[in-house]
Amino acid sequence: MSERQQTTATISRLSTSDAAFHHRLDELLDWEGVSDKAVQARVEEILASVKQRGDAAVVEATNRFDRLAVTSMDELTLTPEQLESAFHNLPAEQREALSSAAERIKRYHERQKPNSWQYEEADGTVLGQKVTPLDRAGIYVPGGKAAYPSSVLMNAIPAHVAGVREIVMVVPTPDGVLNELVLAAAHLAGVDYVFTIGGAQAVAALAYGTESVPRVDKIVGPGNIYVATAKRAVFGQVGIDMIAGPSEIMVVSDGVTDPEWLAMDLFSQAEHDEDAQAILVSWDAEHLDAVEAAIERLLPSLEREAIVRESLRRRGALVLCQDAQEAITLINRVAPEHLELSVAAPIHG
Template structure:
């Protein structure tokens, strides 16, 4: 891992270089995705079947071969060992409970002339969630994307998940059952995103698409945005740990590994206020790496984008954290509730030495779909509010129309919009 010191005259330049990540779109991927999306939009189910057979090595003859029903999902759940069933239900229950607190409610008020103003909250009608397949199996992603939609009141939750060589993952399908998914299509890639966005003869068009995917999925989500809503186009996973030296070094080392093992471009950063403690964590990492099945990935990640930063104190550490705006921030310090007040930008904040980031990934309750690549400066975790809409309510009283009509008339004439002005003036008594 790179070693940075805030007292170095080159620190800011080094930090900026550390955080730099090439997010430019790949023209070749964009071209392929554009062709796939256009073809699915034109040929519907036929194109979806063709691309699924080609890219996933399946042999579907009809779209029915790619559809799973509620009964299929329940059967997958019942095939699992009891401990996995319990874990899925526990995680879903905790995520549901947390997201109920986020649910927005409609409100109104009347001003002094009897005009009613307010906001009406309604759920989206139908959403699509993308779940990675193949080598990756992420039942947690199913729960984190489907459960807030369920809490929001979305009537239909359509899930797409690729099944390379036709292999279906029971844990992923069981998670869909537990989280209230309506129907599953065993398709993936850009073709799945296009099917959700435009609709086919069998795949219903959705209002919003959420969930992670590879570069082709990300490019497809960018392309269909505007036709449908999307959650975000996420970058590599990242963690920043601020440690005051009171947490066992092994714990912090493993927390850094927990993000580094995602892939070679994930980012893990540790900020400490003691060089001796940073050295202790490094020694722990050197020892523990021998036990990691994904050692090669972890070493590549830490070598490519990892760093240890020596700060003069926790105040400075918090300011650095605000600049980094990490996806996951661990405050592994004494009195974390005091230090969290200094944090302005982070996707999720894990407070105290017992709060490992991995608990948030699976079962703590808050969503693990979080802003990456410094976008926590202006965006938020996925939540119930992402599956609700706000409509403004305006009911002007006769008395209110006299006052508001004159104001609107003046402003409309100022914009040379005569019909706007006359529409308000017609309602005036004098």
């Protein structure tokens, strides 16, 4: 094992010049390995239970996984008045920030909206495209280890722009903790139903419908390994946006950026959960050393240190490549969810 192919206590160090590099990279990127047979079996059991027993199964699973003690879905349902109250009780600065973000998202997606069209050929044949909005969409909003009001806005507002009639939101609240920003975003985005449920049981409720949760036509939004596995399983019963794996980021640096800034950028995705992936690529070995030192220095100051540390240990990497062109090859190979080019000048493939 070469000096650059070692694994530290915090994050792996890889080098493209090492003979085993591509094998190591494949192992690092193998998210399917995270979704093992045990996870799939557990998800299938939950899906079957919710499909057969409806609300009772959802309540049972929610109590088990979110450490609650509720007796009915009424206790897991939020009213429009609760959402509105959350919005108005926010500090003015937060209300304004949410409102500004919502307006920008709406303007963008109004330009993206596809339109119906048709034309008639000489023989009288009429051809065209008819764009019809879905009746009901379900949005999954992470609410376990972190809460993201942006997920509410980015999923609900495009649905409204498209003309979707009803929007059903699910968000887990482990230990009964509600995130006021998430609820405020739901009010601002015009969500019709909000249920404080998560995991595979929430996906099942949206896909099959229960006595309380309306069945939807499509499920969108990110979640953990159980959510992703459940979405894969119900695809066909309902539409889904994609099989989204854990959050991931690749940063490419030319060695000029402050190492502490880059460390924090890696943390920004690693903090999502232990399966998240953060990779930094550079052709400057000393720069990678500096970033690694910054990671070690800053980690103890993080509120979510344990999650970040585990994410970096399991799926993170600092990769030394030969030059900018090889970095581009790695970008295309990994095709990350988030790509950051921290370079003084553009790099071209």
